[in-house]
Amino acid sequence: MIRRIPSARERGIPDATVARLPVYLRALNGLAERGTATVSSEDLALAAGVNSAKLRKDLSHLGSYGTRGVGYDVQYLIYQISRELGLTQDWAVAIVGVGNLGRALANYGGFVSRGFRVAGLLDADPGVVGDRIAGLVVEHIDGLESVILNRGVSIVVIATPAAAAQQVADRVIAAGVTSILNFAPVVLTVPDGVDVRKVDLSIELQILAFHEQRKVTGGAMLPEDWAGEVG
Amino acid sequence: MIRRIPSARERGIPDATVARLPVYLRALNGLAERGTATVSSEDLALAAGVNSAKLRKDLSHLGSYGTRGVGYDVQYLIYQISRELGLTQDWAVAIVGVGNLGRALANYGGFVSRGFRVAGLLDADPGVVGDRIAGLVVEHIDGLESVILNRGVSIVVIATPAAAAQQVADRVIAAGVTSILNFAPVVLTVPDGVDVRKVDLSIELQILAFHEQRKVTGGAMLPEDWAGEVG
DNA sequence: GTCCCCTTGTGAACGGATGCACAAAGTGGG
DNA sequence: CCCACTTTGTGCATCCGTTCACAAGGGGAC
Numbered sequence: 001m002i003r004r005i006p007s008a009r010e011r012g013i014p015d016a017t018v019a020r021l022p023v024y025l026r027a028l029n030g031l032a033e034r035g036t037a038t039v040s041s042e043d044l045a046l047a048a049g050v051n052s053a054k055l056r057k058d059l060s061h062l063g064s065y066g067t068r069g070v071g072y073d074v075q076y077l078i079y080q081i082s083r084e085l086g087l088t089q090d091w092a093v094a095i096v097g098v099g100n101l102g103r104a105l106a107n108y109g110g111f112v113s114r115g116f117r118v119a120g121l122l123d124a125d126p127g128v129v130g131d132r133i134a135g136l137v138v139e140h141i142d143g144l145e146s147v148i149l150n151r152g153v154s155i156v157v158i159a160t161p162a163a164a165a166q167q168v169a170d171r172v173i174a175a176g177v178t179s180i181l182n183f184a185p186v187v188l189t190v191p192d193g194v195d196v197r198k199v200d201l202s203i204e205l206q207i208l209a210f211h212e213q214r215k216v217t218g219g220a221m222l223p224e225d226w227a228g229e230v231g
Numbered sequence: 232m233i234r235r236i237p238s239a240r241e242r243g244i245p246d247a248t249v250a251r252l253p254v255y256l257r258a259l260n261g262l263a264e265r266g267t268a269t270v271s272s273e274d275l276a277l278a279a280g281v282n283s284a285k286l287r288k289d290l291s292h293l294g295s296y297g298t299r300g301v302g303y304d305v306q307y308l309i310y311q312i313s314r315e316l317g318l319t320q321d322w323a324v325a326i327v328g329v330g331n332l333g334r335a336l337a338n339y340g341g342f343v344s345r346g347f348r349v350a351g352l353l354d355a356d357p358g359v360v361g362d363r364i365a366g367l368v369v370e371h372i373d374g375l376e377s378v379i380l381n382r383g384v385s386i387v388v389i390a391t392p393a394a395a396a397q398q399v400a401d402r403v404i405a406a407g408v409t410s411i412l413n414f415a416p417v418v419l420t421v422p423d424g425v426d427v428r429k430v431d432l433s434i435e436l437q438i439l440a441f442h443e444q445r446k447v448t449g450g451a452m453l454p455e456d457w458a459g460e461v462g
Numbered sequence: 463g464t465c466c467c468c469t470t471g472t473g474a475a476c477g478g479a480t481g482c483a484c485a486a487a488g489t490g491g492g
Numbered sequence: 493c494c495c496a497c498t499t500t501g502t503g504c505a506t507c508c509g510t511t512c513a514c515a516a517g518g519g520g521a522c
Contacts, residue, residue, distance in 0.1 A: 016509060018441050022434040026416060033446055040469065049418040053472095053511055060471055067439045068517045070468045085437050093436070095261030100335035107331045116440075133237035155439055164380045178446060179439040185257060185341055187280040197435045202341035203253040205324070206316050208386055208410040210249050210345075211426045213317030215409060248480060271499065282483050284502095291501055299487045299500040 021081050023048050024055070028078045040071040064185075088224040092119035094153045096168050097160030098128050099139050101183055105157060114157075120147040124164065144168070148175045155179045157167040162186040169196075244315075248289045252312050254279050255286070259309045266447035271302040278312075325384045327399050329369050329390030330357050332414055334391060337365040347386075351378040355395065362394045375399070379406045393417040 001188055027047040040057075045052035056128060059065060059072070062084050066072045082088050083216055093116050096104050106121055121133060124141045131138045139147065147153060157170045158165050165167070165184035172180065172196055180196045188196050233407040262270055266411035272290075276283035290296060290303070292314050293448045298301045313319050322349050326333050331439065336342070337352055352364060355372045378384060386422045389396050389411060403411065404425055411427045413419055419427050 014509075018438055019434075021419070021441075022431070022437040025437075041471095042469085047418065049420075051511070053513090054509090056469090056471060056509085064471075067519085069468045069519050071469065081324070086440040087437065089444075091443075092442055100473050103334040104331035105432065108432055110431075111436065114433055114437065116248065116433070116436055151260065154443055155436065157436075171433075179443045181435055181439060187254070187258070187278065189280075193446075195439060196437055198432060199432070199435055200253070200341075201336065201339060201430070202345055202347070203250075204412055204430055205322075205342065205347050205386065205388075206253040206256075207249055208412060208426060208428055209317040209322055210315070211351045212322075212385055212410045213320075215424075222419075227232070272501095273499085280483065284483090285479085287499090287501060288480085295501075297500050298489090300489050300498045302499065445477075 013061045014212065017061050018085075020048070020050065020054075021085055022059055023050075024058070024079065025081045025085070025087075028074055028081070032074050036074055038067075038071045038210060039072055041066070044072065070172055087115045089115065089231075091116050091155055092151055092153045093117065093155045093157060094120040094122065094144075094147055094151075095157045095159060096122045096141065096144065096172075097158060097164070097184075098123040099159065099161075100133070102157075102159040105159060106136065107185075119151040119153050122147065124160075141168075144171055147170060147176045148177060151178065155181065157181045157183070158188075159183045240306060245342045247269045248292050249316075251279070251281065251285075251289055251394045252316055253282075255289070256309065256312050256316070256318075259305055259312070263305050263309060267305055268302055269298075269302045272297070275303065284422070318346045320346065322347050322386055322387045323382055323384045324348065324388060325351040325353065325375075325378055325382075325403075326390060327353045327372065327375065327403075328389060328391065328395070328415075329354040329364065330392075333388075333390040334364055336414075337367065350382040350384050353378065355391075372399075375402055376406045379403060379408060379429045384408065386412065388414070389419075 024044065027044060028039075030047065031044075041052045041056045045055040046143055048055065056066075059077075062080055065080050093111065095105055095118060098106070098121050102121070102123070106118055113120065114167045118134065118136060121136050121138045122144055123129060123138050123140045126140070129138050129140045148156070154177065156179070158168050160168055162184045163177050164187050165182060166188060169182070169188045169190060171181060173190060178194045180188065180190070180194065182196055183200075185200055185202065187196075190196055255275065258275060259270075261278065262275075272283045272287045276286040279286065290308075293311055296308055296311050319448060324342065326336055326349060329337070329352050333352065333354070337349055342349065349365065349367060352367050352369045353372050353375055354360060354369055359373070360369050360371045360405075379387070385408065387399075387408050387410070389399050391399055393415045396417050397419060400413070400419045400421060400450065403419060409425045411419065411421070411425065413427055413429045414431075416431055416433065421427055
């Protein structure tokens with residue numbers, strides 16, 4: 001009886017690794033542009049800003065794509081990571097909420113260049129509907145479901161005000177979408193099987209402020225803090 | 232000899248906890264707006280989208296601010312978390328790069344409402360310099376150092392194209408800035424003691440695409456993937 | 463073919479984060 | 493005052509991710 005050894009792919013790739021693959025991909029693209037043919041884990045790790053052992057372990061989850069004594073073939077590795085991330089196919093994305101942020105996202109070149117195609121811009125404000133942004137005409141939110149179904153949208157970006165985000169999420173999920181990128185400052189409640197990633201601009205600043213404050217006080221406590229320590 | 236017991240604050244708060252504090256803060260503000268006076272860890276955890284035990288452990292790092300049998304006083308907890316994060320003071324922020332994203336950030340209300348004041352907008356493009364955005368006039372990048380020094384800027388947001396980001400980082404670090412929020416799709420190289428947080432819009436989409444792809448294939452391998460497995 | 467050098471891939475130790483389960487502690491009713 | 497009830501704060505076991513260190517494997521010189 002032949003028993004296949006479970007491959008890394010079947011056992012699943014750790015989330016932490018998946019989160020770093022796009023970083024490696026970017027570093028590899030930079031190397032490719034400069035004409036580099038092969039790269040060692042040490043050099044690639046440096047370019048990606050990580051530890052080389054971590055890089056090797058991450059890549060080992062995809063398969064054994066390196067050559068001992070030599071390194072990794074840049075083009076081949078780009079292809080393998082792209083395939084693993086699903087970037088070899090075309091993803092149709094709809095952006096809901098065309099305020100300042102929505103506009104910025106629609107114009108962001110980094111999407112298109114990685115297989116993400118903006119297939120629709122939607123907003124509830126009649127003053128915005130009809131505007132032409134990045135080659136697309138903004139449509140009314142009423143058409144959300146039909147845009148998703150007719151254009152094969154599988155990922156929705158929510159860039160609405162906080163108050164509208166949950167309602168939009170409910171609608172797109174009902175229409176079959178299971179991947180949401182949420183920029184609205186609110187915790188979305190979604191059923192199992194739906195992936196939500198959240199980008200919160202002010203949270204990042206708050207985390208920076210915490211560390212900055214620590215630096216200013218030299219990592220120790222401020223005298224005023226002592227008051228509350230005992231009681 | 233009096234030996235003080237090291238407080239949680241001195242031993243340092245885990246990074247994972249710090250990253251969640253802003254989320255709790257947002258949930259608490261929501262509760263406060265609806266007039267809630269006290270909240271249990273269970274309810275707050277639900278609103279923040281985390282496990283209640285995790286929430287309690289996180290808060291225990293700040294001190295013992297709850298009342299057993301009752302819960303947490305919403306206003307008091309808001310104050311304590313704000314103080315811990317350093318939000319009770321005013322942070323001057325400069326935004327470098329006033330493209331689509333820079334404009335969106337300048338107009339983003341979530342900054343101002345949390346003690347972050349945009350103290351300067353800078354860009355290298357003469358066509359943009361002089362524009363009025365969110366009540367501020369865009370200044371030329373040449374004045375970067377003087378803006379930082381004269382206006383007490385301690386956090387810099389980089390929203391420039393990738394090619395310019397490292398140079399901007401070098402300059403602001405030389406001017407004494409030690410906290411950077413980087414939106415440019417590039418890994419910044421900075422000396423020890425400088426904090427960089429990175430927000431990468433396309434990386435988030437790529438992570439979603441990975442999971443979306445997995446769903447479509449039912450978590451198993453595609454037949455075409457088998458080809459590469461053996462060789 | 464053989465030897466040496468280089469780099470990958472991974473076993474193993476370590477450290478930090480998570481979640482359970484419960485003792486400690488405070489509230490309110492009688 | 494005492495008891496029953498509620499909820500916090502935390503010890504502990506477990507899991508996941510990181511890092512070290514090295515064996516395994518491939519390339520090139522001679």
